[in-house]
Amino acid sequence: MAMPSALIGFAYFKLVSRLLSYPFTPVENVLVQSVAGSVGTMPLGCGFVGVIPALEFLLKPKENGPLSISLWKLIVWAVGICFFGVVFAVPLRREVIIREKLKFPSGTATALMIGVLHGEKGDAGLMLQQSRDLPLRGQEDESDRLLPADTADRSLELSRTRSSRDAGQGDEVELGATDHDDWKVKIKLLTVSFGISALYTVVSYFIPQLRDLPIFGLPLAHNWLWTFNPSPAYVAQGIIMGPSTTLHMLFGAIIGWGVLSPLAKSKGWAPGPVSDWTTGSKGWIVWVSLAIMLADSFVSLGWVILRPTMSIIRDYYPEARRAFQEHSWKEIFTFQIRLNKGYSALRPIITPNDLSLTKSVTNGPEEDAPPEHLISTRTTLIGLILSLSLCIAAVHYSFAGLIPLLLTLLALVLALLLSVMGVRALGETDLNPVSGISKLTQLLFALVTPRGSKNAIIVNLLAGALSESGALQAGDLMQDLKAGHLLGAAPSAQFYGQLIGSAVGAVLSAGVYRLYTNVYQVPGGQFQIPTGYVWVFTARLVTGQGLPPMVPEWALGAGVLFAVTTTVRTWGARTGWGGVRFVPGGIAVAVGMYNVPSFTLARTIGGLIHLYWHTYLGREETPVIILASGLILGEGLFSIVNLLLASFGVPHL
Structure with missing residues (x-):
């Protein structure tokens, strides 16, 4: 929601500008966007999309469920876990944005869009990295989003002027x-x-049949769930995703619902109704999609760890070996200290010429904000201690007696470590692999949770929720900080704005979640909570429960296949191979497979609109992104009107 919130914030303040005693500049715009984006992060970050519905509706009695969680406990849980990822992002900022200058494509695109909106005044100065550091289309992993290289070429008349600021670093692009x-x-x-x-x-709302159109005929709709939901928000999301991701989702839907579903039904592996999660092919398919998701996530996370490790070994190991052979222990110790600093000159023992890990060593880090605009180390440490303590207290209040204290501490440690991987992946690919991070935590917790424990599934779900929340919050804040850095906003103001937005979003999302579950049937036709089923199925898988017939064979084969495709995609993205966009992305295929076809078809139409507008017509992306933002905002806000109509019992036609 970064770009939509930036757009609607700009539109509102533009309307009331005559009533303001101060100007609404790009700096204020990015602060508004940071607060609004943090509010929008909370429904997913606090687990109200997957984990909480799984705990309340999908657990079996033998798994010590389903749980009945009061609204007050939901609020305590949400407020308790909504801060530690935000605070932990602060020390990562200088590393990934200032020193390594990672791209964070969506954050950079948001900064450029804000520049477009404010460009009429001629004072929207945008500090951009040099052209070699700008994200290029095709380098992102699972999402084809608006990237500034294209936008800058067509939507802006940019006058590039080199400016020397203090040390002479950076290129200024004045809009x-x-x-x-x-x-x-x-x-x-x-x-x-x-x-x-x-x-x-x-x-x-009055004609609900509009959301379930049998465009391929009634037999396919009734028997195999091939319907179409012409949701404007779905189409808009497809526009923003781009054609690559949406077509891969369509490929997953065809394989899952057009091939595997009839096969499982005909072979008797899933004899129940297709829509049944337990005995039907919907529940059978989700295991195959989960295997694809896990394979893709583990390969991606492995690359995030392996790449910098290989770079360090390649760049430093020969010199380190020479240091042991030719220098004293004092010199070796000095070398080790300097190596740990990472960006200090390592002479005389080591003189790096071209480090692939980061160009910061040779080119110097980017100029940072003034000290008074930064968050101090003391504030960061105090905030981290307080946020972690609040998280522990909230977990043990909301789920008293269900998860041991030591396992909560372990979950938080894993959340902090895996957040680093998530932020790095997001900075390089524009994809935060929070699903893979949470599944990895679930797998690790299966190894430390006692076998046969009645609370094993609950512990597994809560641990995964904590890791996902931390990685999601840290990643979202880093995108905002990237946009703020390019526009010259104070990181401290963004940080406190993010804290305010997270607190408000946590309370609001808990209340809205409870309102939805009281008004609608969950799981039901409109809210099938597929993510909740994925969470529960993962927990049952890693804790040793049985699988449906033939699932192990098909899941293993799919996992191996997409581990290979993810490896090819990763290699292609790093080498600039143009054919990488035609290699199916594991996450996108898995999403298209475990969601019903109506979820995917409208998004595919959006992706094709993007393809036609930007690639075939060669038009700038800004108008179509603005169109998509309006469609998302319209349905998002007026779905609350539908919720109120349903709560008052207004009948359908």
């Missing part, structure tokens, strides 16, 4: 004044798309 009529067209496009989406959302 020239954009035409006022062009700005009005963009705002009108946002407003019209918002209105169309809002109208559809309200109409779909």
